[in-house]
Amino acid sequence: MAKAQHNGFSNSFGVVMAAAGSAVGLGNIWRFPYICGQYGGGAFLLVYLIFVFFIGMTLLMCEFSIGRRTRRAPVKAYPALRGGGNGWKLIGVVGIVTCFMILSIYLVISGWTLNYFWESLTGSLFGDSGGFDTHFTGFAADSMRPVIFMLIFLLLGLVVILCGVKNGIESISKLLMPLLLVLVLVLCVRSLTLPGAIKGLDYLFHPDFGKLGPQGVLAALGQSLFSLSVGMGTMVVYGSYIPEKDNILKSCVWITVCDVAIAVLAGIAIFPAVFSCGLEPDKGAGLVYVVLPEVFHSFGFGTRLFAMLFFLLLSLAALTSAISLHETLTAFLCDCGMKRVPAAVLVAVLEGALAAAVAITFTGETPETAADRTFFDWMDYLTATVLPPVCALLTVLFFGWFMKKEDIVDELSNHGKLKIGWFGVYYKVLVRWVAPVALLLVLILGMMGYIK
Numbered sequence: 001m002a003k004a005q006h007n008g009f010s011n012s013f014g015v016v017m018a019a020a021g022s023a024v025g026l027g028n029i030w031r032f033p034y035i036c037g038q039y040g041g042g043a044f045l046l047v048y049l050i051f052v053f054f055i056g057m058t059l060l061m062c063e064f065s066i067g068r069r070t071r072r073a074p075v076k077a078y079p080a081l082r083g084g085g086n087g088w089k090l091i092g093v094v095g096i097v098t099c100f101m102i103l104s105i106y107l108v109i110s111g112w113t114l115n116y117f118w119e120s121l122t123g124s125l126f127g128d129s130g131g132f133d134t135h136f137t138g139f140a141a142d143s144m145r146p147v148i149f150m151l152i153f154l155l156l157g158l159v160v161i162l163c164g165v166k167n168g169i170e171s172i173s174k175l176l177m178p179l180l181l182v183l184v185l186v187l188c189v190r191s192l193t194l195p196g197a198i199k200g201l202d203y204l205f206h207p208d209f210g211k212l213g214p215q216g217v218l219a220a221l222g223q224s225l226f227s228l229s230v231g232m233g234t235m236v237v238y239g240s241y242i243p244e245k246d247n248i249l250k251s252c253v254w255i256t257v258c259d260v261a262i263a264v265l266a267g268i269a270i271f272p273a274v275f276s277c278g279l280e281p282d283k284g285a286g287l288v289y290v291v292l293p294e295v296f297h298s299f300g301f302g303t304r305l306f307a308m309l310f311f312l313l314l315s316l317a318a319l320t321s322a323i324s325l326h327e328t329l330t331a332f333l334c335d336c337g338m339k340r341v342p343a344a345v346l347v348a349v350l351e352g353a354l355a356a357a358v359a360i361t362f363t364g365e366t367p368e369t370a371a372d373r374t375f376f377d378w379m380d381y382l383t384a385t386v387l388p389p390v391c392a393l394l395t396v397l398f399f400g401w402f403m404k405k406e407d408i409v410d411e412l413s414n415h416g417k418l419k420i421g422w423f424g425v426y427y428k429v430l431v432r433w434v435a436p437v438a439l440l441l442v443l444i445l446g447m448m449g450y451i452k
């Protein structure tokens, strides 16, 4: 098979940092703690860990192998492995559509975060006498500010993409990921040294299965895929940038460990502080923008500093993830014959417009649509909970049942250079049976439970 020329990541460290940059994002620091709070703390954490290591990591390995083997973006990668057959394009198409939708939501929330960072820096976040709830709704309902901050964020990502895969994406990830770890650790220390912190740890680690239910299980699955950036083709694109010498299986383990570690550390940075202030942990999506400012406010000492550090952490994590979504769409257009610069700019223009439309839905009373959910809830539900599991299911079925096993072993062993004797069992049990059956079951049961 003729392999398209790609400039890719320089070495294994670059691969792990760039992919961890994609994986660690709003999903770990904004979404994970609040859904963990909604679905029973430790109970959710347990199910999430099982899904992330058994299903998420399996998907990561599938997508990386498909990407590196073909050196193509998702839509062309799947048919290329079957010697044509346009039906296989569907898997990539579902992925690209999901990416397109997710990026618009992602940009809006990243814009909020950037605004909160700015307001912590200038102190205006704490100068409002009306309370943080009103502050947040007032900000989201503003017709200009959220759009402006979203556009700044989008431009930052575009600049990185225009610098290229190695000099842009890889370099910034190598810089930001270690910085992120330091930031989250500083916040953990602060949170754990507050009086009554232990209650927060108990909440995070003590399982309350009563609150989990089928929806919680579906949310855990959706979160494990979303958090590892799988089920939408992003890791196929990053896979196409992996050097031939890299040990894919080892990189997958490192990326998953980094991703889980940051999510758990974010929980440790947030819950003890929330409990210590006597606040509610299950505030949903507003946990970070409403409850946390209140927590920082109650510190008395270092309020602005800690708020600034937190929103900086969240903005930087979101940046490398948004870049990976932007890059996926750019690579798809390049694969269709466009040049990289116009492709990246086109994606920015389209996403900027869609994200502005999403941001504007917050300006009025958002009407509740079918099944008591708003437009935003539906977008979030589809892009984080339904479409990625569908794309993941198709990917794992393709990998386990339609790709030649010899090709897979050849790819993962670097053409026989690495010993992966144990892979046969993993392939037979997890790839072929456990992952597809689990994805299918959770998808059906969860959807039945969700749409009552």
Ligand code: PHE
Pocket (backbone or CB within 6 Å): 022, 023, 024, 025, 026, 027, 028, 102, 226, 227, 228, 229, 230, 232, 234, 321, 322, 324, 325
């Ligand atoms: N993994 C990212 C997060 O946790 C989100 C993301 C999903 C990024 C899919 C790229 C592709 O925030």
